[in-house]
Amino acid sequence: MANARLSTKGLFKKRFGNDQLAGMLMSLPGALMLVLFVVIPFFTAFVLSFYNIHLSNGHSFFMGFEQYRRILFDPNTSPIFWQSLGNNFVFALMVVPVQTGLAIALALLLNQKRKGIAFFRTFFFMPVVFPMSLVAVIWSLFYSRDLRGMINSLLNGISAGNIGPIDWLGTPGLALVSIAIMSVWAGVGFQMVIVLAGLQEIPLELYEAASIDKASKWQQFRNVTLPGLRNTLVFVVIITSIFSLRLFDQVYILTSGGPLGSTSTVMYQSVTSAWTDDNVGKGSAMTVVFVLIIIVLTLIQRRVLRQEREIK
């Protein structure tokens, strides 16, 4: 036994030198944990989605594609899932353009050579370090439905009492918009910093050449800045879309998916199915759908970036 081990070790050493053993040993803890806590759970989601599992009493039985039929096609149980998926997309449609546009505007504002820019940058970025749970707690007072709510009080003051108190989080058409505004405040500093880094990589000579050609500021922005930011913006758009799909904390804390499911999301449904309703199989099936969407988004990103490289 000892002999056999020695000889394999000798063989390895011949082929790869000392690095074989060290390489494997150094990778072992990290690779093991990645397999245990990411790879296995990832595949487990697929397996669990074929079962009906109740953790509370230990019952579980195989049910094939039944969970998928229930969340996707069953006329009684599928509407809330489709509504949640739709909410994710509506949220993305609001947040992605606004947050990307705002990130560009803020980054341009910060990309000037002026005194004290770092001071302003600190403030624009500050919300990013706040946990979403705390952001939600603060904003729940901004959105309070009576005149004691900050935003209602502000609108009431500006309009001299003509805009009555609005129930920001309790009105079906408005709740998701309110959550989107709050999320933009909390998150835009992140995109801003990425765009700022992208701006600083655009060679200054391009701007010099443009101003020699008497290009206006707007023309410079259209023809130098935007093309120079292309890859950065593709990245920002994709990552913001993925953030939109992951939406959970704000919704859980502020609205519990309501009113009338208007702020429910895929993750909210997935987590509450598994955790509140003790239905891990259903939650896992939703996780699988979620993962498939993430993979498609990532493939689109790769595709777009590869096209760019081919053009170059």
Next chain:
Amino acid sequence: MSQMTQASLEQAVIARKRRSRKRNRAILSYTFLSVVTLLFFAPIAYLLIGSFKPKNEVLSGLNGFIPQHLTLANYGNVLQAFSSDSTGYFYKFYFNSIVVSAVIVLGGLLVNSMIAYALARLRWAGRNLVLSLVVLLMILPFEAIAVPLFDLLNDYRNTLFVQYIPFIASAFSVFLFYTFFIGLPGEIQEAARIDGAGPWRVYFKIIIPMSRPVFASVTILSFLAAWNSFLFPLMMVDSADVRPLPLAMTVFFQQQQKDWGTIFAFGVLLILPVMVVFLAFQRFFIQSVASSAVKG
């Protein structure tokens, strides 16, 4: 002669115009910057001021921004509100958050940098396999495995262990280390190897000291994620004894909707350590976040 003065006069006028246009532009841009700063800072100011106001004066429209009747009572109330086994103890929440974050950050630095070094600098069979695994796993957000992990780790509910163990190894941190190590000049390492230093020696004596920036970046990013973590503790922790700060605050928020002063004081105490580190190293914070995106 008079023509000369005429010309220089005109030049002076043009120069003055240009200067005043420049000044106007500066005023415009500082005004803009200040307005945006106010918008960004308003909710944070509201939190800070509210935490020092009597509890029934926090939720009062725009008056919430006016610092009057300031008191420290809310901070005392935070300690008082959490002083039994059923509510949990405030110092315990802090302790839980610190332990969980510390294990994730320190464990992560060691484990992830080691695997990254093996992938970036050592040649061994299986390297490509592990590398492609890491790259594939990078795109998976935690939400994609939250539910199955909830099922798999069900036996470890209500422990600190369950709160840190899935987060120590991180494909994303490995990738950050990997790209940094790949970019390091190879000569010193090769010279050390020729002098007979093994891979472990090179890693501890050469790589780690040369890589302070990436270690700092990963520390900042993983600390933020760990300290602010919400979803997994929410699913895995019911007992007040092992609750981390954000979860404890949310539970309190949902039970005690009226006591705004105390909730805000809790919020300030929760964000305080992050704020101190952020303000001290803000340049570095921002760079870390930016670099994480550019490389990813």
